[in-house]
Amino acid sequence: MKPNGVKMNKPFISLCPEITRANALTLMDWLEDEDVTRYLSDSRHVSRFIEQVIGRVQLPILTHLFNQGGRFFMAYDRHDEPVGFVRLVKKGPDCEMVLVIGDRENWGRKLGASAIREGMKLAFLDMRADKLIAKIHPDNARSLKAFLRSGFLLESETPAMHSLAMASERYLRLLRESPAPDTSAIYITEIDKARLKSLIQFEQSSDIFQLEHEIERAVVVDPRQVAEDVVTMNSKALLQVDDEEVEVSLVYPEDADDRAGKLSVYSDIGTAILGYKEGDAFNWRIPHRTCHIRIGKVLYQPEAAGDFHL
Incomplete structure (x- = not known):
């Protein structure tokens, strides 16, 4: 199945x-x-x-x-x-x-x-x-x-x-x-959207349009009503990237630390996983190749834990 x-x-x-x-x-x-x-x-x-x-x-x-x-x-x-x-x-x-x-x-x-x-x-x-x-x-x-x-x-x-x-x-x-029929819906909290949009205004990176696209297409939800299996900002999740299982945290750029598995939302995989939920799988282009990503499990979500200050 x-x-x-x-x-x-x-x-x-x-x-x-x-x-x-x-x-x-x-x-x-x-x-x-x-x-x-x-x-x-x-x-x-x-x-x-x-x-x-x-x-x-x-x-x-x-x-x-x-x-x-x-x-x-x-x-x-x-x-x-x-x-x-x-x-x-x-x-x-x-x-x-x-x-x-x-x-x-x-x-x-x-x-x-x-x-x-x-x-x-x-x-x-x-x-x-x-x-x-x-x-x-x-x-x-x-x-x-x-x-x-x-x-x-x-x-x-x-x-x-x-x-x-x-x-x-x-x-x-x-x-x-009118989302494309062959794309999965993604979800973003009102607070995460406001923070990310204000960050994007000052970002000069050439690939930031990918994140802007994901934010614009996302279904916006109240932080207290977001499903607990959605990858929100500061969530920790278990991913399947091609044949490799990795544990990552999705963080704001200033908190990024690749060695500790803290992926900036500006990074390729960070942008890719924002808003998806457990079980979702999709293709995403990273430099020089397409990878296949599956959200295995959301291990920690600030909203589900009541950590609304994060």
Whole structure:
């Protein structure tokens, strides 16, 4: 029997900014497939650019070349296989998203919708866009459907292009009111949310948007009514991270001590476990790979113990 919240085969995408030479070769393969490039307006230009980069630049990492004029991300599935790419181009307060699932074998697996969610997270919480725009060919039914299901609204249309848009206010509202069907709900106390939001305002870390996303999507509860099996701030929990069992405490950054198992809420695993409950299992991207996390047991929770001062 599977534990609560386990949907380990659910669609999962992580967007990674590092572009390797191997990634560039994979991109070239995708862009040689007419079914992939049919609706991609600048596919010939992109193919030529990648070909020139590979031919002229003998470097293993090509990230800086792909980020000229925008931000480029490889999309990986839960097995850390590259399945597509996302490009985000900021134009004033607005941002435009180009999304391609490159391997035809992955079409129909709802990876596009997952990639759109990750792209929105970056556009609104990291790049601070006011509006995210997707320009899609009207015959590209699969892509139109994925963006509309993700909450985008049709803004304008011509025989050659449909322009869909999502405003930041709508994004934040949908994040709270209409959670993605393949994600588990998480819970945060009113006090923890207020403390964390005030901390985030002064944090410069490039990955803080992940924590902000989790706080924004969480169900907010009264500290005296939070279930005792939820990982709140200053909780101690037994985790299964891939094949390893670890005991950790989730703490504020100033109390962090990795050697003592005190994980900052800013850390990869710290951000990941906030708000989940016993039995929940999910995939989470940490540097260079995806890990599988299961909340085995909450050993101590301040609210359950009556320690509301923590």
